[in-house]
Amino acid sequence: MAPTDLKLYQIGTFAAGNRLLDPGDRSVQADPGRASSITSGHRACQGCGEALGARFVLDAAMRAAGGEIVIANATGCLEVFSTPYPESAWQLAWVHSLFGNVAAVATGVAAALKAQGREHVRVVAQAGDGGTVDIGLGCLSGMFERNDDVLFVCYDNQGYMNTGVQRSGATPPAARTANTRPVGSEPGNVFGQGKDLPRIAMAHEIPYVATATVADLRDLERKVEKAMSLRGARYLHVLVPCPLGWASASQDTIRLARLATQSGLFPVFEAEHGVVTATTPIRRRVPVEDYLTLQGRFAHLFGPDGRPDVVARIQAGADRNIDRYDLVTVVDPDGVDHV
Amino acid sequence: MSEHDLPFAITLAPASSRADLTGTWRTERASYVTRQAPCGNACPAGEAVRDWLYDAEEGDAGYERAWRRIMDANPFPAVMGRVCYHPCETSCNRGQLDESVGINSVERFLGDRALELGWRPPPAGPPTGRKVLVVGAGPAGLAAAYHLVRLGHEVVLKEAESRPGGMMRWGIPRYRLPRTVLEAEVQRILDLGVRLELDTRVDDLVSTMSEEHFDAALVCVGAQIGRRAYIPAGSAAHVLDAVSVLHGVAAGEQPLLGRRVAVYGGGNTAIDAARTAKRLGAEDALVVYRRTRERMPANEIEVQEAEEEGVRFRWLSTIGEVEESSIVVEQMELDEAGFPQPTGRTEVLAADSVVLALGQDSDLSLLAGLDDVDLGRGVVHTTSAMMTGQPGVFAAGDVTPGDRSVTVAIGHGRVAAGRIDDWLAGLAPAPEPPRELAAFDMLNTWYYEDAPRAHRPRLEAVRRQSTFDEVVEGLDADNALYEARRCMSCGTCFSCDNCVAVCPDDAVHNIGMPGTYEIDLDYCKGCGICVAECPCGAIEMLPEDI
Ligand SMILES: Cc1cc2nc3c(=O)[nH]c(=O)nc-3n(C[C@H](O)[C@H](O)[C@H](O)COP(=O)(O)OP(=O)(O)OC[C@H]3O[C@@H](n4cnc5c(N)ncnc54)[C@H](O)[C@@H]3O)c2cc1C
Ligand SMILES: Cc1ncc(C[n+]2csc(CCOP(=O)(O)OP(=O)(O)O)c2C)c(N)n1
Ligand code: SF4
Ligand SMILES: [Mg+2]
Numbered sequence: 001m002a003p004t005d006l007k008l009y010q011i012g013t014f015a016a017g018n019r020l021l022d023p024g025d026r027s028v029q030a031d032p033g034r035a036s037s038i039t040s041g042h043r044a045c046q047g048c049g050e051a052l053g054a055r056f057v058l059d060a061a062m063r064a065a066g067g068e069i070v071i072a073n074a075t076g077c078l079e080v081f082s083t084p085y086p087e088s089a090w091q092l093a094w095v096h097s098l099f100g101n102v103a104a105v106a107t108g109v110a111a112a113l114k115a116q117g118r119e120h121v122r123v124v125a126q127a128g129d130g131g132t133v134d135i136g137l138g139c140l141s142g143m144f145e146r147n148d149d150v151l152f153v154c155y156d157n158q159g160y161m162n163t164g165v166q167r168s169g170a171t172p173p174a175a176r177t178a179n180t181r182p183v184g185s186e187p188g189n190v191f192g193q194g195k196d197l198p199r200i201a202m203a204h205e206i207p208y209v210a211t212a213t214v215a216d217l218r219d220l221e222r223k224v225e226k227a228m229s230l231r232g233a234r235y236l237h238v239l240v241p242c243p244l245g246w247a248s249a250s251q252d253t254i255r256l257a258r259l260a261t262q263s264g265l266f267p268v269f270e271a272e273h274g275v276v277t278a279t280t281p282i283r284r285r286v287p288v289e290d291y292l293t294l295q296g297r298f299a300h301l302f303g304p305d306g307r308p309d310v311v312a313r314i315q316a317g318a319d320r321n322i323d324r325y326d327l328v329t330v331v332d333p334d335g336v337d338h339v
Numbered sequence: 340m341s342e343h344d345l346p347f348a349i350t351l352a353p354a355s356s357r358a359d360l361t362g363t364w365r366t367e368r369a370s371y372v373t374r375q376a377p378c379g380n381a382c383p384a385g386e387a388v389r390d391w392l393y394d395a396e397e398g399d400a401g402y403e404r405a406w407r408r409i410m411d412a413n414p415f416p417a418v419m420g421r422v423c424y425h426p427c428e429t430s431c432n433r434g435q436l437d438e439s440v441g442i443n444s445v446e447r448f449l450g451d452r453a454l455e456l457g458w459r460p461p462p463a464g465p466p467t468g469r470k471v472l473v474v475g476a477g478p479a480g481l482a483a484a485y486h487l488v489r490l491g492h493e494v495v496l497k498e499a500e501s502r503p504g505g506m507m508r509w510g511i512p513r514y515r516l517p518r519t520v521l522e523a524e525v526q527r528i529l530d531l532g533v534r535l536e537l538d539t540r541v542d543d544l545v546s547t548m549s550e551e552h553f554d555a556a557l558v559c560v561g562a563q564i565g566r567r568a569y570i571p572a573g574s575a576a577h578v579l580d581a582v583s584v585l586h587g588v589a590a591g592e593q594p595l596l597g598r599r600v601a602v603y604g605g606g607n608t609a610i611d612a613a614r615t616a617k618r619l620g621a622e623d624a625l626v627v628y629r630r631t632r633e634r635m636p637a638n639e640i641e642v643q644e645a646e647e648e649g650v651r652f653r654w655l656s657t658i659g660e661v662e663e664s665s666i667v668v669e670q671m672e673l674d675e676a677g678f679p680q681p682t683g684r685t686e687v688l689a690a691d692s693v694v695l696a697l698g699q700d701s702d703l704s705l706l707a708g709l710d711d712v713d714l715g716r717g718v719v720h721t722t723s724a725m726m727t728g729q730p731g732v733f734a735a736g737d738v739t740p741g742d743r744s745v746t747v748a749i750g751h752g753r754v755a756a757g758r759i760d761d762w763l764a765g766l767a768p769a770p771e772p773p774r775e776l777a778a779f780d781m782l783n784t785w786y787y788e789d790a791p792r793a794h795r796p797r798l799e800a801v802r803r804q805s806t807f808d809e810v811v812e813g814l815d816a817d818n819a820l821y822e823a824r825r826c827m828s829c830g831t832c833f834s835c836d837n838c839v840a841v842c843p844d845d846a847v848h849n850i851g852m853p854g855t856y857e858i859d860l861d862y863c864k865g866c867g868i869c870v871a872e873c874p875c876g877a878i879e880m881l882p883e884d885i
Contacts, residue, residue, distance in 0.1 A: 010396065010787065010788065010790075010824040010825065010827070010828075010833070011786055011787065011788060011835055011874070014785065014786040014787070014788065015786045015835035015836065015837045015874060016835065016837050016839065016840035016841075017834070017835060017836030017839075017840075018834065018836070019833065019834035019835075019854045020396060020397065020824075026836060027836070027840060029836070029839065029840035030836035030839060030840060030849075032848070032849040036845050038845065039355070039356060039357060039845050040356065040357055040361070040844050040845045040846055040859065040861070040862035041355065041356035041358060041359040041360070041361055041862060042356050042359075042361070042844070043356075043359065043361065044843060044844075046364065046864040046865060046866035047843060047864075047866035047867070047868055048843045048866075051844070052841065052842075052843040055843075055845065056840075082356065085351065086351035086352060086353050086354050087353075087354045087355060087356045087358060087359070088353065088354075088355065088356060089355070089356035089357075217840055243866075249867075250864075250865075250866035250867055251866060251867030251868050251870060251871040252871065253843075253866070253868055254841060254868055254871065254872050255871060255872075258785065284785070
């Protein structure tokens with residue numbers, strides 16, 4: 001639901017719910033009967049964006065599928081923190097795969113359900129960014145190419161967090177990781193490499209591709225619902241800040257996701273059959289510094305030995321996104337930064 | 340599942356992560372709080388502004404609840420919604436986001452609706468057998484009487500004038516406060532059983548108290564006497580004072596002001612006098628004030644409205660002499676400290692009359708002989724419990740030092756009633772628990788819908804120049820609801836469900852009634868996201884004892 005659909009000015013659809021709204025107009029997360037697909041007691045770090053994002057996505061998928069759902073989960077934090085044998089935090093049918101093959105496992109599950117005539121049971125595959133853009137890319141591309149009936153969700157925390165914060169193909173330029181040290185003339189991760197998976201997915205012309213973040217719950221839930229209403233290969237890329245890997249404060253997880261979108265660094269859009277159909281305009285534009293300075297992984301860019309030139313390159317990347325996706329429609333007259 | 344039921348090579352039965360009480364990781368815990376909202380904090384009448392807006396946001400049945408909540412503090416919502424200078428709006432956090440919430444216009448909407456639908460406050464409390472004298476039926480006296488009867492005391496309100504209302508009736512002109520509104524709200528108070536004695540000036544408080552066996556008295560005689568300044572004036576010069584002029588007009592007289600009227604002063608009374616002069620037919624109404632516009636004590640909106648009606652202003656000027664049809668005006672200059680200093684440059688301006696609006700003094704003769712009452716600088720000094728040096732004699736409103744407004748007077752009346760009640764019961768007043776203010780930086784304003792303010796329509800300027808019709812119109816129901824919903828609920832939960840949504844540990848739950856939440860400390864890891872993402876600053880982090 002678009003914010004303007006609700007004649008409720010106090011909050012509109014920015015917050016999860018509101019006492020003045022009909023229960024049906026509230027988010028899935030505001031529903032006391034939500035699935036809570038990943039329950040308490042998991043061992044994710046304080047403030048983990050991935051644990052949060054997974055509940056947002058799967059609760060919405062559970063509602064859309066009437067609870068008839070199977071999850072295939074690649075190795076990564078999401079598996080490790082949720083399922084230390086013999087305990088599990090999952091409140092739905094869940095199968096673990098290897099690091100790189102979750103798309104193939106999900107394809108197999110979907111094929112088996114089809115063979116059994118149980119296609120009403122829906123299949124969701126999920127993986128971290130490493131399991132998606134790097135080691136899992138081959139299986140995923142095959143799944144896209146065959147248009148297998150799977151919703152693939154990537155929880156992008158921009159690194160191999162589970163194994164100690166190594167660089168992935170989704171790690172942003174200049175970020176410090178365990179193997180991109182903040183030293184030398186080009187500190188941190190290199191510019192110009194890495195993989196933009198939403199656009200790779202679009203190149204496969206699959207029915208649905210969307211990006212989202214944990215900072216815009218209503219948008220995320222709407223996209224899950226949309227994806228679940230379609231058949232064939234669908235791809236959802238969710239930005240999930242990681243306090244450990246990003247060296248950020250645990251309470252800033254959602255704020256960081258919001259700043260990523262409001263700076264233009266993380267464009268939020270959807271595409272059908274390879275064509276962008278909608279983008280979420282920036283509401284309160286901020287300079288990239290507002291986003292970067294909250295994260296220790298970019299600390300080397302600031303302070304007395306800071307690198308304004310590198311920050312400017314990051315800003316240029318954000319500006320490119322803003323142009324490409326037309327993210328700034330009207331400029332807020334009173335400017336920036338109420339985030 | 341017992342060990343024997345397990346499949347081959349499986350040694351442990353499946354278990355739930357809930358066995359792990361990850362709350363033990365915590366060093367800080369999230370906890371719901373209610374903080375003081377800046378609006379209510381700034382309200383001189385003591386209204387719980389945010390809380391009544393909360394009710395009003397519901398519309399329909401919520402309106403009556405909202406009105407009742409206002410009435411807990413203030414029996415004059417419809418008057419207040421017109422004449423209050425609304426410090427609540429000045430301090431409203433939303434002012435830092437787009438524009439402050441139009442609190443005053445919502446209050447007026449509720450006040451008018453109550454009059455229209457005949458809502459009544461609860462009846463007077465059970466009788467205590469104690470009898471209280473209230474002297475002066477202005478806002479302070481009327482508010483005090485209202486609270487005192489609600490507390491069960493017998494109240495006699497003695498008023499020197501022929502009608503109740505004080506400056507609400509004799510000072511504030513009709514175009515800002517229609518008398519039907521005032522009368523209806525006063526009548527509602529009298530209907531609770533307050534005995535009003537009109538045309539009854541109290542000349543000697545002590546003897547009135549003893550003759551009529553009062554247990555306590557509240558003095559709220561206001562400040563009725565227009566201050567005069569010495570200005571050399573010719574014998575034919577026509578010099579009046581603003582309070583008398585306004586009083587006369589309110590009583591239905593037509594004071595003779597002439598075609599060109601100069602008003603001397605910079606307060607609200609000066610503005611009202613000039614606007615009244617215009618309405619009485621003056622071609623030219625000129626306000627002469629010795630400082631600059633910025634330093635004028637008058638309310639900015641009223642200055643604007645006066646300008647729209649054609650009132651002219653002459654800043655940095657004093658009146659040096661008054662003749663039959665002219666005045667001599669001297670130009671002033673601000674010195675470094677910002678005080679106006681004479682320059683010696685003068686100018687003669689045409690004026691048929693001069694209306695002095697230089698402030699008002701109180702007639703405190705009724706307190707003569709009460710040596711323990713401090714009447715320094717012409718005002719009645721009280722302790723924080725609003726009692727004077729004479730036990731059982733209290734004072735409130737314009738007779739006491741401090742800001743003078745209807746709102747302050749109403750607030751004084753309410754507090755004084757409570758203190759009188761304490762004193763009659765032999766109790767020390769209960770100290771108010773200090774509450775933390777919900778400052779703007781405690782809010783997460785991202786979550787509030789962009790919503791510009793709904794402004795009240797105003798009567799067109801032509802009609803305002805010749806009639807005493809009310810200038811500012813009310814909001815309609817849609818706009819009032821919209822305006823109420825612009826409230827950000829600073830410092831208290833308004834049940835947006837964000838905390839339930841944003842917890843990565845699924846540790847915040849809706850319990851019982853929708854919109855009531857509980858944090859499950861077995862699993863709260865203390866990440867603080869709920870605090871950061873609470874729109875209204877109603878959750879805080881508290882350190883754990885480790
Ligand atoms: C022209 C004008 C415009 C104003 N506009 C506004 C405005 O827009 N908003 C605002 O908030 N404030 C306004 N004020 C200020 C506000 O009206 C006063 O601060 C407020 O009325 C004070 O209330 P009170 O009850 O203390 O005194 P008053 O309102 O002065 O009431 C005192 C009452 O006591 C009576 N009395 C006096 N002596 C005796 C006695 N010995 N025995 C019996 N009765 C006695 C008087 O007749 C009077 O009725 C305005 C004031 C003036 C003069
Ligand atoms: C083939 C293989 N290589 C390496 C690993 C070790 N490994 C497990 S998870 C992981 C990184 C996970 O990164 P990502 O997919 O981004 O998930 P995150 O932990 O960041 O959520 C690695 C390298 C593995 N399990 N299998
Ligand atoms: S390392 Fe990052 S992704 Fe993994 S549990 Fe911790 S916060 Fe979540
Ligand atoms: Mg990762």
